[in-house]
Amino acid sequence: MLDIQNISKTFHPGTVNEKTALNGLSLHLEEGDFVTVIGGNGAGKSTMLNAVAGVWPVDEGQITIDGIPVTRLAEHKRAKYVGRVFQDPMTGTAATMQIEENLALAARRGSFRTLKQGITHKERENYKERLKVLNLGLEDRLTTKVGLLSGGQRQALTLLMATLKRPKILLLDEHTAALDPKTAAKVLEATDRIVERDHLTTIMITHNMKDAIVHGNRLVMMHEGRIIYDVAGEEKKRLTVADLLQKFEEVSGGELANDRMILS
Amino acid sequence: MNIASLLNALPGACAQGLIWGIMAIGVYITYKILDLADLTVDGTMCTGGAVCIIMMLNGHSVGFSLFCAFLAGMAAGLVTGLFHTAMGIPAILAGILTQLGLYSVNLRIMGNKANQAISVDKYDLLVSLRYVKDVAFYQNTIFVVALIIVVLIALLYWFFGTELGCSIRATGSNQNMSRAQGINTDFAKILGLMLSNGIVAFSSGLYAQYQGFSDVNMGRGAIVIGLAAVIIGEVVFGKIFNNFALKLLSVAIGAIIYYLVLQFVLWLGLNSNDLKLLSALVVAVFLAIPYLKGKYFSKRVKPAKKGGASRA
Numbered sequence: 233m234l235d236i237q238n239i240s241k242t243f244h245p246g247t248v249n250e251k252t253a254l255n256g257l258s259l260h261l262e263e264g265d266f267v268t269v270i271g272g273n274g275a276g277k278s279t280m281l282n283a284v285a286g287v288w289p290v291d292e293g294q295i296t297i298d299g300i301p302v303t304r305l306a307e308h309k310r311a312k313y314v315g316r317v318f319q320d321p322m323t324g325t326a327a328t329m330q331i332e333e334n335l336a337l338a339a340r341r342g343s344f345r346t347l348k349q350g351i352t353h354k355e356r357e358n359y360k361e362r363l364k365v366l367n368l369g370l371e372d373r374l375t376t377k378v379g380l381l382s383g384g385q386r387q388a389l390t391l392l393m394a395t396l397k398r399p400k401i402l403l404l405d406e407h408t409a410a411l412d413p414k415t416a417a418k419v420l421e422a423t424d425r426i427v428e429r430d431h432l433t434t435i436m437i438t439h440n441m442k443d444a445i446v447h448g449n450r451l452v453m454m455h456e457g458r459i460i461y462d463v464a465g466e467e468k469k470r471l472t473v474a475d476l477l478q479k480f481e482e483v484s485g486g487e488l489a490n491d492r493m494i495l496s
Numbered sequence: 497m498n499i500a501s502l503l504n505a506l507p508g509a510c511a512q513g514l515i516w517g518i519m520a521i522g523v524y525i526t527y528k529i530l531d532l533a534d535l536t537v538d539g540t541m542c543t544g545g546a547v548c549i550i551m552m553l554n555g556h557s558v559g560f561s562l563f564c565a566f567l568a569g570m571a572a573g574l575v576t577g578l579f580h581t582a583m584g585i586p587a588i589l590a591g592i593l594t595q596l597g598l599y600s601v602n603l604r605i606m607g608n609k610a611n612q613a614i615s616v617d618k619y620d621l622l623v624s625l626r627y628v629k630d631v632a633f634y635q636n637t638i639f640v641v642a643l644i645i646v647v648l649i650a651l652l653y654w655f656f657g658t659e660l661g662c663s664i665r666a667t668g669s670n671q672n673m674s675r676a677q678g679i680n681t682d683f684a685k686i687l688g689l690m691l692s693n694g695i696v697a698f699s700s701g702l703y704a705q706y707q708g709f710s711d712v713n714m715g716r717g718a719i720v721i722g723l724a725a726v727i728i729g730e731v732v733f734g735k736i737f738n739n740f741a742l743k744l745l746s747v748a749i750g751a752i753i754y755y756l757v758l759q760f761v762l763w764l765g766l767n768s769n770d771l772k773l774l775s776a777l778v779v780a781v782f783l784a785i786p787y788l789k790g791k792y793f794s795k796r797v798k799p800a801k802k803g804g805a806s807r808a
Contacts, residue, residue, distance in 0.1 A: 285676070311678035324676070326669035329662075337666050340659055341678040347655075350662035393677070 233433040234261040234401050239283055239293030240457075253279040254290070255457035261401075266427055266434045268444040270476070271454035277437045278319075280454070281403045284435075286310040298400045312342030315394030315432075317387065317407040324390030327379030331370060331389065334378055335359045338393035362392055366422055384415030388422055395426050402427065404436040408443075420447065441473045453480060502763045506756065507628045507638060513755030514641040515623070515703045516721055517748030518648060520729075522695035523722030524747045529656070530668040530688040535591035536576045537696045537722060539598025540569045541715030544697025545704030546605040549612045552705075558622045562701045569697020570690040572598060577686030602712050613709040621705045637706065644702075645748050648695070653741040655691075664688045696722075717772055720779050725751035727782040 241254040253276045261267060269277050283290050284297075286307040295303045297313045318324050325334050336351035336359075356374060363371040366388045370381075378386060387407055394402060404423065408416035424447060427434050438444050444451055451468050453461035453476070460483040463471065519541060526534040544565035551561035572594055579590035606612045616624045623637040633639050655661045666674045667684035674681050696718070704710035729743075729750030737746045758775075762768060 306680075307675045308678050308680045311676055314676075316676045318672070318676075323670070323672050326666045326673055328669045329665060333662060333665075337662060337674075337677050337679070343678075345659040345663045345679070347658045347660055350657050350659050 233263040233265070233298055234259070234284065234435075235294075235296040236260070236280070236284065237294040237296075239280075239290045239295065241279060241283060241288075241290050253457055254283060256293075257454075257458055258293075259452065259459060261433055261435070263433055264431045265450055266432075266448035267436070267450045267452055268448045269435060269437045269452050269454060270439070270441060270444045272480075275454040276457040277454050278405050279457070281316075281405050281435065281437065284401065285314050285316055285403060313400040315341075315397075315399030315402045317390045317394050317402075317404045319406040319409050321383035321386040321390070321410055324393065325378045325386050327377065329378060330375045331363075331378055331381075332356060332359055332374040334389065335362075335393060335396060338396045341397050362396065365425070366392060367418070382415075384411050384419060387411060387415075387419050391419065391423060391426065395430060395432065398430055398432070400433065402432045402434040404434065406437050406439060409439060423447075441476050445469075445471050445473070445476075453483075455480070455483065502759070505759050505763070508625065509755040509759040510752055511623070511628050511637040511641060511706065512703075513752030514638060514645060514748065515699055515706055516755065517645060517725060517751035518641070518699035518702065519696050519718065520722045520725030520747045520751045521645075521648060521652070521744055522692045522699065523719065524726050524744065525652075525688055525692040525695070527723065527726060528668075529665055530685060530692075532580075532587045532668075532685070532689070533591070533719075534573075534576060534689060534692060535588060535719055536572055536594045536598070536689070536693055537591075538715045538718045539595035539602065540572045540693045540696045541700045541703075541718035542602045542710065542712055543568050543572055543598055543605065543715075544700030545710035545714055546602050546612065546712075547697070548701030549614050549704050549710040550605055550607070552614055552619055552621075553612065558620060558705070562622070562698055565701035566694045566698045569700070570694040572697070573690035573693030574686060576693070577689040580689075581682035581685055599712065606710060606712065610713075611709050611711040614705065616708060623702050623706045625706060625708065641702065645745075649741050649744045649748075652744060656740060660687070717775065720772075720775050721751070721754065724754050724775060724779045724782070727779065728753050731782065731785075 236257060236259040238256050238258050239254055240252070240256055242250060242252045244250050253274075255276075257276070257280060259280075269280070271277050282288070284295060286302065286305060290303065293303070294301065300313070302310050302313065316324070326337070329337075332351055336355060339355065359374060360371045368385055368388055370385060370389065378389065381389065391407070407423075408419050411419060420443065423436070426432070434448070436448065445468065449468070450462070450464040451471070452459050461479055519537070523534075523537060526532045547568045548561045548565040551564055552558060575597075576590045576594040579585045579593055580587045585593070603610070614621070616626050621627075623640055627635055627637045656665060663674065663679045664684045664687060666677070666679055667681045668688070671681050674684070700715065703714065726747050727750070729746035729748070732750065732753065733742070733746035737743050758771065761774065762771075766774065
């Protein structure tokens with residue numbers, strides 16, 4: 233479904249701030265794969281998702297989504313195939329617009345925007361049903377401005393928007409990192425439910441190793457812009473947090489020292 | 497200072513305010529909806545008038561002339577939009593560049609003259625200084641412009657409810673989100689700038705007819721008047737007008753209030769040369785209010801507002 237071949241990206245080349253974020257990275261996802269991604273700070277996790285989403289062009293390599301070459305496709309055109317939820321709850325929604333307006337924008341992802349009404353009566357009923365799945369009571373607040381919602385509600389709404397029109401790839405960039413543990417668990421639960429229901433091909437970055445082990449059918453570990461460990465199926469299920477820490481030391485020759493990852 | 501002279505001047509101030517209200521609605525589209533400060537309007541506020549007057553002097557109908565003024569404004573907006581999106585120039589600078597270039601273009605349009613007059617006696621004008629008093633109500637400039645504003649607001653209300661209009665609003669609200677939802681934000685910005693400048697140029701066409709001439713300096717400081725109208729409208733009606741159409745209406749009323757106040761301070765004896773200084777100061781103060789409020793009066797914890805939702 234997703235094929236990343238040998239992509240590289242260097243930020244600020246030729247300056248003191250030069251940073252090679254992706255270094256010949258390759259990753260292949262089958263349809264329905266749910267991959268969790270872990271790695272230290274600056275490993276290139278978010279950069280990989282941004283490369284797939286097309287936030288900027290990659291320096292080298294090819295990206296193919298469901299057989300469609302998208303390497304040179306602009307971000308807004310690629311959005312047709314890609315659903316995204318960001319780390320910052322403010323990024324995924326338009327704060328000054330209503331819940332239903334945000335959903336209506338998402339429902340038109342990938343289609344040409346015309347002079348037809350931006351939201352129809354029929355859609356509203358559908359949105360109500362969809363919002364019920366989140367279990368947050370948003371179905372009764374369709375005309376509330378999104379800016380009035382909490383961070384968790386906004387993330388849940390973003391998740392719904394990303395999956396409203398079935399994406400070929402769902403990209404989750406630490407989408408629960410900014411939430412408190414209880415809300416994070418709720419959003420993760422909704423994520424699992426939606427991914428399973430729609431059989432979505434998903435990449436989820438997380439800093440929580442337990443989450444990385446529990447969710448999805450495959451786990452990859454990144455280090456210095458490359459994938460250094462890739463495990464799936466039964467083997468992944470048997471993993472423990474200690475295994476992952478050890479594995480990281482083995483492969484990278486350093487510690488996955490990061491309080492945030494160890495404590496959570 | 498006699499009260500009669502003030503009262504006598506009020507209908508004129510009202511008509512002028514309404515015409516600038518149309519202009520302010522154009523500014524509202526860029527400043528409030530797209531979240532861009534577009535300085536092109538200082539140039540387009542003359543371009544529209546120049547095109548309209550020259551077309552009418554050449555025998556075209558007032559309707560067609562105003563339509564062409566609208567198109568000319570859209571072209572100016574397109575240039576600013578391309579400067580900003582295709583060439584990566586910051587929006588404010590892109591607007592200044594277009595505005596400066598338009599000065600020469602405006603002179604060209606007016607046949608290399610600084611102004612072009614049109615006689616209300618010889619030409620069939622839609623609005624004029626002379627049509628403010630002692631004419632049938634349907635000819636009265638105040639009525640005509642008010643009607644135009646109502647139609648304009650209705651059209652904009654419809655447009656910003658369409659898929660295309662929503663994509664412009666989303667772009668102004670959150671560009672990252674817009675692109676993630678497949679919106680071409682560059683296109684949305686260009687479209688918004690074109691629409692805004694088209695409306696400003698249309699208002700300029702009306703204003704040139706109203707004062708009986710177009711002048712190369714008629715747009716100087718237009719952005720400040722437009723912003724003043726937007727801000728006054730927001731301050732006065734912000735709490736009670738939540739609907740989009742009513743918000744546009746409050747902008748138009750804001751422009752009328754601006755002109756009524758202007759008339760009042762002139763009547764009090766202010767030198768008209770000092771008007772622009774006064775306008776600039778008034779707008780500066782109003783723009784500063786939200787910032788100062790946040791800085792000095794935010795001791796109490798306020799409920800989450802726009803963009804600042806609490807983590808829950």
